Amino acid sequence: MKTMKLMATSALAALTGLSPALAQVTELGAGEGQVNIVAWPGYIERGETDKAFDWVTKFEEATGCKVNVKTANTSDEMVALMNEGGFDLVTASGDASLRLVAGKRVQPVNTDLIPSWSKVDDRLKDAPWFTVEGTHYGVPYMWGPNVLMYNTEVFKEAPKSWSVVFEEQVLPDGQSNKGRVQAYDGPIHIADAAQYLMAHKPDLGITNPYELSDAQYAAALDLLRGQRMLVSRYWHDAFIQIDDFKNEGVVASGSWPFQVNLLKADGQPVASTIPEEGATGWADTTMMHAEAEHPNCAYLWMEHTLSSNLQSDLAVWFGANPSVPAACTDGSGMSTKESCHDNGMDDFDRIRFWTTPVSKCAQGECVPYYRWVSDYIGVIGGR
């Protein structure tokens, strides 16, 4: 039913057209005593999971705004929660943010009221996943790449190309990659295949892996059908992948820095790289509900996300990259130049951030996401 509601709002948005005419806050008053946030698990820590990771307590003490967090495990859940209302902020990913804007669930953010806005990474300031017609619908929170994780005992040098997971070949240890590589068990992986084809089959003319014509899409599916022969199990859950690297003899796979860091911490011989083709990635934004009941605390929190130890410590905690570049070096938290580099901070330009494929695109008509889903199910089923 949640999704039905969601469909209803997106239908409504499509009917009425996108007209961002919502008023934004022009001045801040005193805090309202609390702020309700929908967030990814692990995004808002108050030192309860690990004492060293706390970016809430000080905020509550300084502003008097109590932070209430509701975690959500998927983008759809986030959109549904925002549709229900009762929340002030959400840490929306690129596949949810524009839906929230289209559904008028979020309001424009007045960046003049956020002093630290100037510190935000210039590469993110006008990012298309939260900026519509020049209006900012939030402030950047975190971003990260989908890296290629590999076993350092098999690969003495980092693999240069994603081909190790896409095409059958003999790996440096003399054995085939068949049954020893993994791929993501989500339709969005088609974009990784398309990105690989951008580099290796330029005549297909792919310019954006999320906007594929029928022919480009078919080529990507073909590549993935070949990959099915190599993959004995697709990964879905980060911890299953961690287990597969430990116990299943998997030596290479697309992954997140999160798994890489956990495996490294466990003493496993793994490392990660972004191969020459580049990588896909995710970027999250703190967005504010259109009918937020605690706008002042919400603005204070948005400022806090950029100005405190949050960026620096969360980057370490989550294996992600801060939206404030200074957080890597200013000592506000645990991040260092090296840790940021490991998480992909310097590879921004090589990352194509996840957006939901829609039928209306730059080249006219593209294959929409729901077809990605049914076809990827077919590919994994051996069709």
Next chain:
Amino acid sequence: MIAPAILPARGAGDRLTGLFWRRPAVLVALLILPPLLWLGVIYLGALAALLLQSFYAIDEFSGIVVPEFTLKTYAELLRAQNLDIILRTALMAAAVTLASAVLAFPIAYYAARYARGGWKAAFYLGVMLPLWSSYLVKVYAWKLILAKEGILGWAASATGTGFLIDGLLAIPGFEGSSLSTSPFGTFLVFTYVWLPYMILPMQAALERVPASMLEASADLGATRAQTFRTVVLPLALPGVIAGSIFTFSLTLGDYIIPQIVGNSANFIGMAVYQLQGTAGNIPLAAAFAVVPIVIMLAYLWLAKKAGAFDAL
């Protein structure tokens, strides 16, 4: 002084009691209303909403659900890749049910007819115990047991019987780089997880088979095999069918086990899960969800025809 036989009503409670006494139908209606509402609105209503959704279709261009009656979604359901999923799931459910029945029968038979006192309690406990621990923990544990570098693989290589696993994994349909990535592993875990649901109803049915009938059968000169075939099995069949309904429908609907153990090929539940998410293809998800209902109805009808419920 003699108290009057009929006391005046002492408030609302008394008047209500009077009403119930004079019109018992009101009481019945009041008592039955909440469960009826639950069954009718929440239970069947949700099913009806699901069914309705499956007759809508997603607009090819915008990806928005069009709330108009159409059979397009069902046509889509019959595409080769979707039929694969249905067939795969039904085959797995059938295999799991058969294996569970074969494994469960001797256990249930012994527990029902031979185990006494402490042993009986131990049997009940042994069967129920796995149900008390978390389902996820059990599935993850099996993933480890079956992993390439897991305990089974280790034991096989230590005893030089690795060829057995390799041979199993070479059988068409069972291919995988280890048991935990092979459909056979999925089958093992399904069977393990659902087995108690087969044993318990079977045991209950076997306990109700009167010993006098077995004696009569023996008195009339039937061999043990004949008694089993003509007396025990028909009388216990409702229990077997009840158990098989559990194992069959549970396997049809599960989407977690095949995600953790197996080769990632989709089962009905996984397909529903993926289709209803960001894809927003609720109609197809609903159509997929109708499939187990249809399969179960067909199964029950067949079981009824075969006389499985005659002994009820």
